[in-house]
Amino acid sequence: MAISVFPKVNLRRTFLIARRDYLGYVKTVGFWISFLMPFIGIAVGYAFTQFDVEVSPPRYESILDETGQHKSGILALHEARNRQQFERLITSLEGAMLDAETASSIKETLRTEGAEAAQAAIESKVPSLKGQLKPIENKLNFIEPPAETLDAIKPYLVGEKMITLQGKDRPLDGLLRITQGPDGPVVNYWSKNINANAAKDLTEDYFKALAETQFLATGGLTREGFKAAQKGRLNVESFDPTKVVGEAESQEVTKADRIPYFVAAGLSIFLWLTVFSGAYMLLTSMLEEKLNKLLEMMLASTRFSEIIFGKLLGVAALTLTAMAPYIILGVMGIIAVILHDNSEITQALLASFTPKIIIFFFIFLVLGYIFYGACFIAMGALSQSMQDAQTITTPIVIVLTLCIMVVPIGLNAPDSSLLRIASLFPLSAPFAVIIRLPSDPPLWELILSAVMLALVSLGVIWAAGRVFRYGVLSGSGVGAIQGWFKRVILRRKAS
Structure with missing residues (x-):
C-alpha cells in the first residue's frame, strides 16, 4: 500500500483554524494599541512641530572667566560649531534642492553674514522650504553673567533671582567659572541640571585644543600647519570595472552605487523580524492551547495537518497585519522621496527595487516563515510550560540571531x-540570498537555494506533524524525548 508523503488537508477546516488564530489576536485591545502606535508617534511628533513644543528647551548660560584669558576662545569655538552644523544642513540640500554653485554661495553668506541671512537665502532659492525651516535657535546660548562673583550669581542659578530675556523672566541655567590654579586653569560648572553636559564638553574640547596648540608651538609648529598637513592626505577613489556607463560617465563608485546594498540589508532585516515575530506567536499560541486542552477538543473534528497549516496561515496574516503600519510608512516615504526629488540617489533608490529582488524577497519570506514556523509549532507541542518553551527554543533563537549576522x-x-x-x-x-542580490549572483544559485529551502521546509513540516502528534496526544514533553534518546540511542536502561 502506497503511503502519501503529503498530508490530507480540508481547506475549509484549515481556514477556520486560521481565522480563529487571526481574530483571537486582532480582537484584543493590546494588538490595536501596538498597531496604531507608529501613527500615534507621527501625530505626536507633528503636533510638537506645529505647536513649538520643546522637548529639550534651549539653555542660557554664562561664563565667569576670572583669568580673562579663555572666555573669548570658548565662545569662538561654540560659534564655529554652530556654523559647521548649519553648513552640514546646506550640504545635505546640495544636489537634491540646491546646485553646487548656489550651495557654495549660501555657505559664504553663512560665514560673512550669519545663520539668519543664510536661512533667508535658502528659503529664497527653495520656496518650498519657506516656513519649513525652524528659526535658528541654539540649544546652548551664552549670555553675559548677571553679576561679577560666584556668590552673587548663585541666586540666579537656584531661581531666587531672574534674568530677563526677550521680555521674560527666567532663571540662569548654568555657569562656567574659570579661575587660575597653581598648575593651570581650573573650571567649575554650576547648574541645577546635573545631567547637562553641553557646556562642559565644549569647555573640555577648548582646553584640549589649547593644550595641543601650546605643545605644537614648543617645537616651532603651528596648528594651522598641522591642519594643512591633514588636508593634504591622499584620497583614494574607488572604481568598479563591471559598471556599465555611458560616454559622459565614468566607472567611479558613488553613493548611488551603494544604495542597493543598503536597500537589500533593510529588506533582509525586515524579513528576519517578520519570521521571528511570526514564529514566536506560533509558539505561544500552540502552548496556550495545549495547556488549556483546546487542542484535544480541536482534534475531535480536525486533522493534525489542518491545525498546522491553519496556524501557519492565520499567524502569517496576523504578522503581516502587525507589520502593516511600518510597511505603509516605508512605502509612503519611498514614494514621497521619488516624487519630490530627481537626484541621482533617488534614481538609484528606485532602481534598487528590481523584479528580481521583489520576487525572491517574497519567495524567501514565505519559505523562511514556513520553515521556522513549523519548528516553533513542534516546540510548542512538546512544551509543558512557558519556562519549558523558553529552554527548548533557546538553540533556534541563537541560530536565528547568528543568521542575521550575514547582513x-x-x-x-x-x-x-x-x-x-x-x-x-x-x-x-532567507537572509543571505536577499543581501546577495545587489551583487547579481548567478540565477541558478538563487533557484537552487530556493529549491533546497522548499524541500527542507517540507521535511520540517512532516517532522513537525509527527512531533505535534506525539506531544499533544501522548502529553509527552522534553523529558520523554530525553528518555527515548537514552533508551534508543545510548542504549541505557531506565532507572
Missing part, C-alpha cells in the same frame, strides 16, 4: 565565500 557581511564583503555558503544553508538562506 553586515553582505554590506562589507558581498563576494565572500561564507556568504555564498550561507545562501545555500537552509537556516540562513
Whole structure:
C-alpha cells in the first residue's frame, strides 16, 4: 500500500483554524494599541512641530572667566560649531534642492553674514522650504553673567533671582567659572541640571585644543600647519570595472552605487523580524492551547495537518497585519522621496527595487516563515510550560540571531565565500540570498537555494506533524524525548 508523503488537508477546516488564530489576536485591545502606535508617534511628533513644543528647551548660560584669558576662545569655538552644523544642513540640500554653485554661495553668506541671512537665502532659492525651516535657535546660548562673583550669581542659578530675556523672566541655567590654579586653569560648572553636559564638553574640547596648540608651538609648529598637513592626505577613489556607463560617465563608485546594498540589508532585516515575530506567536499560541486542552477538543473534528497549516496561515496574516503600519510608512516615504526629488540617489533608490529582488524577497519570506514556523509549532507541542518553551527554543533563537549576522557581511564583503555558503544553508538562506542580490549572483544559485529551502521546509513540516502528534496526544514533553534518546540511542536502561 502506497503511503502519501503529503498530508490530507480540508481547506475549509484549515481556514477556520486560521481565522480563529487571526481574530483571537486582532480582537484584543493590546494588538490595536501596538498597531496604531507608529501613527500615534507621527501625530505626536507633528503636533510638537506645529505647536513649538520643546522637548529639550534651549539653555542660557554664562561664563565667569576670572583669568580673562579663555572666555573669548570658548565662545569662538561654540560659534564655529554652530556654523559647521548649519553648513552640514546646506550640504545635505546640495544636489537634491540646491546646485553646487548656489550651495557654495549660501555657505559664504553663512560665514560673512550669519545663520539668519543664510536661512533667508535658502528659503529664497527653495520656496518650498519657506516656513519649513525652524528659526535658528541654539540649544546652548551664552549670555553675559548677571553679576561679577560666584556668590552673587548663585541666586540666579537656584531661581531666587531672574534674568530677563526677550521680555521674560527666567532663571540662569548654568555657569562656567574659570579661575587660575597653581598648575593651570581650573573650571567649575554650576547648574541645577546635573545631567547637562553641553557646556562642559565644549569647555573640555577648548582646553584640549589649547593644550595641543601650546605643545605644537614648543617645537616651532603651528596648528594651522598641522591642519594643512591633514588636508593634504591622499584620497583614494574607488572604481568598479563591471559598471556599465555611458560616454559622459565614468566607472567611479558613488553613493548611488551603494544604495542597493543598503536597500537589500533593510529588506533582509525586515524579513528576519517578520519570521521571528511570526514564529514566536506560533509558539505561544500552540502552548496556550495545549495547556488549556483546546487542542484535544480541536482534534475531535480536525486533522493534525489542518491545525498546522491553519496556524501557519492565520499567524502569517496576523504578522503581516502587525507589520502593516511600518510597511505603509516605508512605502509612503519611498514614494514621497521619488516624487519630490530627481537626484541621482533617488534614481538609484528606485532602481534598487528590481523584479528580481521583489520576487525572491517574497519567495524567501514565505519559505523562511514556513520553515521556522513549523519548528516553533513542534516546540510548542512538546512544551509543558512557558519556562519549558523558553529552554527548548533557546538553540533556534541563537541560530536565528547568528543568521542575521550575514547582513553586515553582505554590506562589507558581498563576494565572500561564507556568504555564498550561507545562501545555500537552509537556516540562513532567507537572509543571505536577499543581501546577495545587489551583487547579481548567478540565477541558478538563487533557484537552487530556493529549491533546497522548499524541500527542507517540507521535511520540517512532516517532522513537525509527527512531533505535534506525539506531544499533544501522548502529553509527552522534553523529558520523554530525553528518555527515548537514552533508551534508543545510548542504549541505557531506565532507572
